[in-house]
Amino acid sequence: MSAYDALVQLGVKGLDRVVSVKVNGKLADLSTQIESQVELEPVYINSEEGLEILRHSTSHVMAMAVRELFAGVKVTIGPAIEDGFYYDFDHERPFKEEDLPRIEEKMGEIIKANLLFTRREMTSQAAIDVFKGLGEEYKVELINDLGAEKVTLCTQGSFTDLCRGPHIPSTGMIDAFALTKVAGAYWRGDENRAMLNRIYGVAFENRKELRQYIKRIEEAEKRNHAKLGPQLGLFSTYGEIGSGMIVWHPKGAMLRHIIEEFEIREHLKRGYELVRGPGLLKTELWKKSGHFENYREHMYFTVIDEQSYGIKPMNCLAHMLIYRSKIRSYRDLPKRYFELGTVYRHERSGVLHGLFRVREFTQDDAHIICTPGQLNDEIKGVLDFVRDVMDVFKFDYELEVSTRPEKSIGTDEDWDLAIKALKNAMEDSHLQYDINEGDGAFYGPKIDVKLRDALGRKWQCATIQCDFTLPERFDLVYIDKDGQKHRPVMIHRVILGAIERFIGVLIEHYAGAFPTWLAPVQAVILTVTDRNIPHGEGLLKSLEEADVRVKGDFRNEKLGFKVREAQLQKIPYMLIVGDKECDRDGLTPRLRNGQNLPLMSAKGFIDRISEECRQRR
Numbered sequence: 001m002s003a004y005d006a007l008v009q010l011g012v013k014g015l016d017r018v019v020s021v022k023v024n025g026k027l028a029d030l031s032t033q034i035e036s037q038v039e040l041e042p043v044y045i046n047s048e049e050g051l052e053i054l055r056h057s058t059s060h061v062m063a064m065a066v067r068e069l070f071a072g073v074k075v076t077i078g079p080a081i082e083d084g085f086y087y088d089f090d091h092e093r094p095f096k097e098e099d100l101p102r103i104e105e106k107m108g109e110i111i112k113a114n115l116l117f118t119r120r121e122m123t124s125q126a127a128i129d130v131f132k133g134l135g136e137e138y139k140v141e142l143i144n145d146l147g148a149e150k151v152t153l154c155t156q157g158s159f160t161d162l163c164r165g166p167h168i169p170s171t172g173m174i175d176a177f178a179l180t181k182v183a184g185a186y187w188r189g190d191e192n193r194a195m196l197n198r199i200y201g202v203a204f205e206n207r208k209e210l211r212q213y214i215k216r217i218e219e220a221e222k223r224n225h226a227k228l229g230p231q232l233g234l235f236s237t238y239g240e241i242g243s244g245m246i247v248w249h250p251k252g253a254m255l256r257h258i259i260e261e262f263e264i265r266e267h268l269k270r271g272y273e274l275v276r277g278p279g280l281l282k283t284e285l286w287k288k289s290g291h292f293e294n295y296r297e298h299m300y301f302t303v304i305d306e307q308s309y310g311i312k313p314m315n316c317l318a319h320m321l322i323y324r325s326k327i328r329s330y331r332d333l334p335k336r337y338f339e340l341g342t343v344y345r346h347e348r349s350g351v352l353h354g355l356f357r358v359r360e361f362t363q364d365d366a367h368i369i370c371t372p373g374q375l376n377d378e379i380k381g382v383l384d385f386v387r388d389v390m391d392v393f394k395f396d397y398e399l400e401v402s403t404r405p406e407k408s409i410g411t412d413e414d415w416d417l418a419i420k421a422l423k424n425a426m427e428d429s430h431l432q433y434d435i436n437e438g439d440g441a442f443y444g445p446k447i448d449v450k451l452r453d454a455l456g457r458k459w460q461c462a463t464i465q466c467d468f469t470l471p472e473r474f475d476l477v478y479i480d481k482d483g484q485k486h487r488p489v490m491i492h493r494v495i496l497g498a499i500e501r502f503i504g505v506l507i508e509h510y511a512g513a514f515p516t517w518l519a520p521v522q523a524v525i526l527t528v529t530d531r532n533i534p535h536g537e538g539l540l541k542s543l544e545e546a547d548v549r550v551k552g553d554f555r556n557e558k559l560g561f562k563v564r565e566a567q568l569q570k571i572p573y574m575l576i577v578g579d580k581e582c583d584r585d586g587l588t589p590r591l592r593n594g595q596n597l598p599l600m601s602a603k604g605f606i607d608r609i610s611e612e613c614r615q616r617r
Contacts (some may be wrong), residue, residue, distance in 0.1 A: 001033070001034065002030065002031050002032065002033060002034070003021040003023060003028060003029070003030050003031070003032045003033075003034050003040060004018075004021075004030040004031065004169075006034060006038075006040055007021065007030075007040060007042055010040065012042050014042075014044065015042075017044050017045045017046070018030065018042040018043065018044055018045070019043055019044070019045045019050045019053050019054060019057075019166075019168045019169070019173065020043040020049070020050065020053050020166045020167075020168070021040055021041065021042055021043060022039075022040070022041040022042075022043060023038050023039070023040060024038055024039050025039065025041075027043065027049065027053075027165075027166050028165075028166055029117070029119050029165050029166040029167060029169075030169050031118070031119065031169070032119075045168075045173070045205050046205045051203075051204070051205065052080045053080075053166055053167065053168060054168055054173070054174065054203055054205070055080035055081075055083075055084055055085045055202075055203045056078070056079065056080040056085060056163075056167070057117065057167045057168045057171075057173075057174070058085055058107075058174050058177050058201065058203040059078035059079070059080065059085035059086065059087050059201070060078065060117075060154065060156060060159065060161055060163070060167065061107050061110050061111065061156070061171055061174065062078070062085070062087055062103065062107055062179070062199065062201055063075045063078055063087045063089075063159065063161065064110055064156065064157065064158070064159035065103050065106035065107045065110060066087070066089055066103060066199070067159060068106060068158075069102060069103060069106055070089075070091055072091070072092065073089050073090065073091045074089065074090040074091075074135065074136055074137070074138055075087065075088075075089060075136060075138070075139070075161070076088040076089065076090065076138040076139075076187065076196060077138075077142075078161075083202050083213060084180070084200060084201050084202035084203060085200075085201055085202075085203065086198050086199060086200045086201070087198070087199055088185050088187070088196040088197065088198045089196060089197045089198075089199070090138065090187075090194060090196055090197070091197050094182070094184065094197050095182045095197045095199060096182065097181070097182060099182070100179040100182070100199070103179060103199070104177075104178070104179050107177070110156075110157065110171050111171045111172060111174045112172070113157065113171065113172075114170050114171055114172030115156040115157040115170060115171045115172075116156065116169065116170050117154060117155070117156050117165075117167040117168060117169065117170060117171070118154070118155050118156070119152060119153070119154050119155075119165050119166075119167070120152070120153055120155070121150050121151070121152050121153075122150065122151065122153065123149065123150055123151075124143050124144075124146070124148055124149060124150065124151050127139075127143055127151045127153060127162065128140050128143050128144070130153065130160065131143070131162070134160070138187070139161075139162045142162060143162065152164045152165065154167055156170075156171055157171075174203065175205070175206060175207065176203065176204045176205065176206050176207040176209065176210035177201060177202065177203040177204075177210070178201060178202055178210060178214070179199060179200070179201040180200045180201055180202055180217070181199075181200050182197065182198065182199055182200070183198045183200065184196070184197065184198065184350070185197075185198040185350065186348075186350055189348070189350075191348055191349065191350065216455055216456075219455060220455055220457070220508070222511065223455070223507070223508040223509075223511045223512070224508070225354055225355060225356075225503075225504040225505075225507035225508050226353070226354035226355075228507050228508075228511070228512045229252070229354070229355070229504075229507060231512075231568075232251065232507075232512050232569060232570065233249050233250070233251045233252070233569070234248070234249060234251050234252030234255060234503075234507070234520070235247060235248050235249060235252040235355070236249065237354075242359075243349050243352050243359070244347055244349075244352045244357070244358045244359030244360070245358065245359060245360055246355065246358060246360070246500060250520075251520035251521060252503075252520070254520040254521075254549065255503060255514070255518065255520045256499060256503065258517075258518055258520070259496070259499060259502070259503070259518075260340055260364075260499065262392075263340065263364050263495070263496065264338075264340070266385070266388075266389065267336075267338045267366070270336070270381070270385060271336055272336040272337070272338040272366060273335070273336060273337055273338065274338055274339070275318070275319060275322055275337045275338065275339050276318075276339055276341070277312070277315055277317070277318020277319065277321075277322075277339065277341065278312075278318065279311060279312055279342065279344075280302070280304075280309040280310070280311055280312070281309065281310055281312060281317055281318070282307060282308070282309055282310075283301060283308035283309060283310050284308075285310075285317055286299070286310040286317070288473055288474070289316075289317055289443075289470060289473060289474070290409040290442060290443060290469075290470075290473070291310070291313070291314070292310070293409075294407050294408070294409065294442040295313065295442065296310075297346065298313055298345045298346050298347070299311065299313050299344075299345070299346060300344055300346055311344045312341075312343050312344065313343050313344060313345045314343060314365075315339050315341035315343065315363065315365040315367075316365075316367055316470065316490075316492055318339075319337045319339070319367040320367070320369075320470065320471075320474045320476060320490070321474075322337060323335055323337070323369050323476055324474060324475070324476060327479065328477070328478040328479070328488075329478060329479050330371060330478055330479065330480045330481060330486075332478070333369065333370050333371050333374060333478055333488065334368050334369060334370035334371075334374050334378055335368070335369045335370075336366060336367075336368045337366060337367050337368075337369075338364075338365070338366040339365050339366070340362055340363070340364060340365075340499070341362065341363055341365045342360065342361070342362045343360075343361060343362075343363060344359060344360050345359060345361075346359065347359050354504055355500040355501055355503055355504030355507075356501055356504050357501075358498075358500055358501075361498040361499065361500045361501065362498065362499045362500065363494050363497065363498055363499070364494050364495050364496050364497070364499065365492075365493075365494055366492075366493055366494070367490055367491065367492055367493075368382075368490065368491040368493070369471070369476065369488045369489075369490050369491075370488060370489055370490075370491070371478065371480075371486070371488060371489070372488075372489055375421050375425075375466070375489050375491075376421065376424055376425050376428065378491055379421060379422060379425035379447075379464060379466070379491065380425045380428060380429050382464050382491065382493050382495075383425065383426065383429055383431065383447075383464070384429075385495060386449055386462045386464075386495055389495050389496070390449075390451060392616055393506070393509075394509075395451040395452065395453070395509070396451065396452045397449050397450060397451040397452065397462075398433075398434070398449075398450045398452070398458070399426060399431055399432070399433040399434070399447055399448070399449060399450075400433055400434040400435065400436045400447070400448050400450070401419065401422050401423060401426075401433055401434075401435055401436065401445060401446070401447055401448075402436040402437075402438075402439035402440040402441075402445060402446050402447075402448055403415075403419060403435065403436070403437050403438060403439070403440050403445050404419075404438065404440055404445060405438050405439060405440055405441075405442060406438065407442055408440070408442045408443070409442060409443055409469050410443065410444070410468065410469035410472075411469075414468035414469055414472075415444070415445065415468075417468060418444050418445050418466035418467065418468055419445045419466075421466050421489075422445055422446070422447050422464070422466050426447065433447070436448065440465075441465050441467075441492070443465075443467050443469045443470055444465050444466050444467035444468070444469060444492070445465070445466060446463045446464060446465040446466070446492075447463065447464040447465075448460055448462075448463055449461060449462035449463065449464075451505070453505060453508060453509040454508075454509050454510070454511075455508075459501075459505045460497070461494075461495075461496055461497040461501070461502055461505070462493070462494055462495050462496065462497060463492075463493065463494055463497070464491060464492075464493045465491065465492040465493065466489070466491060467489070467490045467491070467492060468487075468489055470490055471487055471488050471489065471490050472487060476488055476490070506518070511570075512570045513570040513572075513592060514570070514572075515572075515612075515616065515617060516572045516573075516609060516612040516613060516617060517612060517613040517616045517617070519549070519570075519571065519572050520549065521549055521550070521551055521569070521571050522548055522549045522550060522571070522572055522573060522609060523543065523548060523549070523550045523551075523571065523572065523573035523574070523575050523589075523605075523609070524550065524551045524552070524553055524566050524569075524571050524573070524574055524575065525539055525540055525543075525550065525551070525552045525553065525554075525575045525577055525587070526553050526559060526562045526563065526566065526574055526575065526576055526577065527552075527553070527554050527577050527578075528559050528576070528577065528578035528579070529578070529579075530554075530556060531579075531582075532577045532578055532579065532581070532582055533554045535577055535581065535582040535585075536552055536554055536577045537552065537554070539575065539577065539587055539602055540552045542602045542606075543602065543605075543606065546606045546610075548606060548609055550575075553565075553566070559576070559578075562574075563590065566592070567592055570592060571592060572591070572592055573589050573590070573591065573592075573605075573609070574589070574590040574591075574592070575587040575588070575589055575590075575605070576588040576589075576590055580599065581599060584599060585601065586599045586600055586601050586602070586604075587599070587600065587601075587602065587605060588600075589605060589608075
């Protein structure tokens with residue numbers, strides 16, 4: 001019998017909302033034929049797995065609609081992604097935003113037809129013959145690369161795709177979807193291959209959730225750091241400099257300085273030592289570390305005096321050399337080396353985006369070298385550090401352990417020890433975490449910290465990596481109580497991650513309206529008339545001497561115009577200076593939300609802003 005019939009016999013409720021089934025713990029289509037002695041579990045449309053199946057099935061409907069509307073189009077791949085899906089097409093002209101309503105209309109017709117999704121298994125050669133007959137050479141390439149004896153095809157109506165599934169029972173289950181944008185994408189992410197046309201879409205269980213999503217997207221667009229950053233005078237990107245490179249303007253450089261100063265202070269409080277390594281290291285060192293073999297496609301190399309050098313993508317090598325520069329005793333450990341280290345990574349041009357994906361960035365990078373017995377406490381110390389910093393910036397976050405990837409170095413025993421150490425530290429700290437299989441660094445597993453911003457979006461920032469392998473490769477040792485040499489363990493960790501990326505997240509989290517302690521300009525003095533300028537200049541000097549980040553706007557413009565400009569720049573305080581303020585030797589603060597505060601002295605304002613900064617409000 002089919003899995004669906006079995007669920008009916010079991011009396012499962014809400015079958016109209018079941019999109020798939022787990023057979024002995026594995027996802028399958030409801031039409032799957034099963035034996036009597038199996039464990040069945042329905043997968044509902046509102047579950048995480050159910051939504052992913054819905055979204056992937058919707059991508060098939062979109063591909064079918066595109067094929068019916070655009071003659072000669074070739075389909076490639078169409079996975080589900082967070083909140084939605086995309087599909088890549090090879091078409092003679094790029095798709096435009098104006099094409100999307102037409103595609104949506106055709107999708108609506110396919111959904112209304114309530115076509116069944118059917119699945120069939122066949123030999124790879126038979127599937128190749130099918131797709132050759134359809135003129136789908138991309139599917140043929142995928143089958144050849146799989147190298148499998150058999151593959152699975154999925155069909156709804158006249159559309160057949162290469163896909164292992166599962167899928168929803170029929171197109172009629174799709175209720176709430178929208179196509180959101182078009183973009184370009186290289187075939188299989190290779191910039192030397194064909195440029196394809198990508199169409200993105202979203203799909204939800206119901207239209208209420210779709211409306212809520214659209215509202216979030218509209219709000220996210222208002223917060224887009226790539227637009228807000230230049231508008232607020234924080235940073236720019238210039239094509240003449242090169243892709244993925246950021247130019248920091250005075251306010252942006254000040255914001256970086258505030259964050260970096262905060263970071264240095266917090267690290268010193270926790271027993272870290274400041275270090276600094278060079279940007280170039282001999283290629284032989286990168287071979288020794290395993291980066292050359294496992295990471296070189298992300299690295300830049302150069303030759304100086306016939307010697308090959310690698311431009312650093314990470315800071316760990318120099319930190320290990322500092323440790324190895326002298327004999328270390330167990331009494332010296334742990335050593336905690338911290339560096340705001342600028343690194344360079346070769347990112348493909350297609351993935352570069354604002355501050356989120358760049359080729360040059362600075363990490364708040366630290367390496368803790370400790371005894372195996374100290375490992376648990378050191379990992380817990382980093383987790384406490386993460387908690388304290390996320391509290392300051394008002395972020396909630398989630399944790400997950402990323403395990404060994406296919407491309408890695410080190411023994412199974414070392415990887416097992418490292419994964420166990422990370423799990424034990426979190427369990428000892430009573431922290432919940434998920435497992436992210438196969439996404440660790442090539443030299444060790446890691447804890448990934450995914451923070452949530454004001455719109456509920458997840459961002460990867462902090463990581464804590466446990467490494468038994470590089471200390472072995474670089475022969476790091478310490479003299480223990482027994483007088484013998486022993487091997488230490490190394491923790492690689494960042495708290496904010498890339499400063500550039502974190503600032504991008506902050507811009508969107510706060511919508512550019514930074515709290516007073518972070519604001520590059522905390523206050524602007526606005527004079528009402530020219531006769532108020534001398535008093536304004538005196539206030540400017542007093543506030544600057546008190547370390548308030550203040551500017552003066554003494555232009556001969558209307559006060560309302562100046563206020564609007566300051567609000568657009570999202571400056572926390574506008575300090576109004578007119579005749580009343582001059583007569584009483586004070587100022588009248590106005591908040592960026594429009595609230596007016598009572599007239600106060602310069603000292604009163606300095607005390608107020610100092611307290612806000614002290615409490616990081």
